[in-house]
Structure formats: C-alpha cells, structure tokens
Amino acid sequence: MTPVVLFRASRGRRQRGVVLLFCLIVLVILLIGGVAVMRSTHTSLASAGNLAFRRDLASQGEQAASNVLTAFKSGVLKTATLSAASIPSANYSAVELTANDQGIPLVLLSSSSSPSGTDFAGSTFSPTASDLAGATSDIAIRYVIDRLCRAAGTASTSTCVYAPSSSNVTGGSSQLPASQRPASTISPVYRLSVRVTGARSTQVFLQTSFTRPE
Template structure:
C-alpha cells in the first residue's frame, strides 16, 4: 500500500508539472502571436504608405504633362506676362517658399496650394486649378526663369546652351541674375514647373521639372 501511495503522489506531481509547463508554453505562444501581429501591421502600414507615395508621384507626372501642354499652347508673347489665375508667373519668383517649409519667414511669399485666402500680412501666389487623379489632388505653379516679366530680349533670363549673349555675359550659363546678359539670338528660355500632390492619409508629394521652350 505504501508503494502504491508513493506512485500516486509521484504521478500527481508529474501531471502538475506538465500542466505548469503547458501553461507557460501557451503564454509564450500568445506573446509571440501578439508580436507577430504587430510586425505584420507595421509592415502593412509601411507598404501602404509607400503605395500612397507612389500614387502621388504618378499623379504628379500626369499633372506635369498638363502643365507642359499648357506652356506649348501658350508659347509666344502670352508667356511674357503673369497669369496668376492659372498658376503662371513670368518671373522666377526666387523669394517664394514653394513647399511651405519656411512659413516662419514672413519675408518669403507662399503658394496657396489649398486655395483659400492669403493670411493677413503675407504675400501669396495662386496655383493652378486643382485636378484629381485617382483620389490625388494636384496643382502646379509655373515660373519663367527671368528676373522680371517682359520680352526675353529685354530682360535678364536664363540662357539655354548655345544662345548668343552680349559681350561680357556668360554664354550658355543659366544665370538670370547677371545684369550684363541679354538674349539676342535664341528667344527660348527656361521654365520651372513645380507640382504639389495631396493624396489619401495626408500624403503630400512635390516634384520640380525644368523645361526649355
């Protein structure tokens, strides 16, 4: 009888230890599952954000194409003056904060990318009317790389390679702040197209394209 009682106690202890180890294993598996779910959620979030960013960049390319078509359709004297209602400016607008990164600097003008009114005490430029590409809202602003508005032959503009300039100017240099340089032979100039795209989840993308026309 003593031997049987000892055997029963030993079996109970073994079952108790087995249950304890089983519970510990379940806790470890549960914690590992939570960590795996969090890892999957983080990966999905990163992939989703990259997808939105790629969509915004693709929409920016489409909007840039529209801006280039607009430039080609209005080539000539029309581009010598500002057309703020469509987001075109015949000067380089170097003091403009195109991306809104320096809002604290009151000396720099801003672009009304989201429309609306200009804040009090600020100088603002209008962007083009909004276009939608698959849930992405895009606008552009075009600036001619000249010091001021007017004919390229009369104002200081960036000179394309191979253009003739006055003696003392920088032949072929894209320096439209050089006061001695005037375009004499080739009337083509550079234009800068900046596109801003705002997509789902607050995704914002900027692209800049320099073209010669």
C-alpha cells in the same frame, strides 16, 4: 509497504504538475509569437496599401506636367516675352517664389481655395487657375510654376538661374573674355511644383525643373 507506495504516488503527482507548468509557459510564448506575427502582417499590408495609394496620386499628378507642357508649347507661355511677366491665371510667377526648407513654394502649402504667397522680390502672388480634377471626386491637383529669377522682365545672367549652352560651359566664367561668356539671351530654369490631395486629406508633393530654348 504502504508508506512507500504513498511516497511514490506523491512524487509522481509533483512531477506531473511541473510538466503542466512548462506547457503553460510554452503556450504563452506561442500566443505572444502568434500575436506578433499577426500585427506584423497587418503592418505590412497597411504599408503596401499606403505605397500603392501614394503611387496612384503621383501618377495622377502628371496631369499638371501635361498642362504646363502645353502652355509652354502653344499656350500663354509659348514665348520668352509672354513668360517675362507673371500670369496668375496660369498659376505662373515670373519671379522665384518663397519656399520652405524642402523647396516647396509656400503658396502651394495653403489649403485655402484662394491661396496667396510671396515671391523673392517680396511681391504677393495669388494663382487663380482652378485645381485639376483627379480620377475620383476626392482627388484634387494643384500646381504652380515659377521662373527661377530674382526679378521679372527679360531673363539675364545676373538675375536668373539658367542653363548655358554647351559652348559656354568652360568653367571660370568670371575670368573668361566677353566673347566666351554666356550670351545675354539665356534659357532660364523653370520650376513646376505639384500638390495632389487625396482621401482623408492625404497629400503628395511632386517637383521638377526644366528649361526651353529661348
């Protein structure tokens, strides 16, 4: 009887060892899952924070649009004659500025306090207006305005991107009679490009195009 009892006790200890091994495996799996959930939570929180920060910078960048609107309504760009030539002090170029593949003028990508770039005609353009202040001291708003024309002077259908009047939008303009072609005085398209720089050199770029009756 004694050998049989010893045999059964040894078998029981072996079974308890297998259960312990499975428990350890399950604990490791749970630990890995917990770490993954924590990392996912931290990533989500970081993404939400970055999105909120980006939206805040974009909202502050609207100050540039307000300044430009004032300039075109009652300021240095209020008439077609005034906007026929570049005005560096207003960050305005009468000729389309060279841009990167995303359409952002290269002069706006410069980190220098005295940026300089070129326009489509190959001339140098150096905006001199100071950056706009953001809500906090670590936020700066820089912008440039360029007229989408290939030459300075009076806007024309041959040198500018323009918005024709509704009476002229009939298609096939090259085949239309002279009386139905766009008038010589047109409403050129202007482009406003804004760069908002925030904490840790974070940058947000905004861009819009607009026209005005002229």
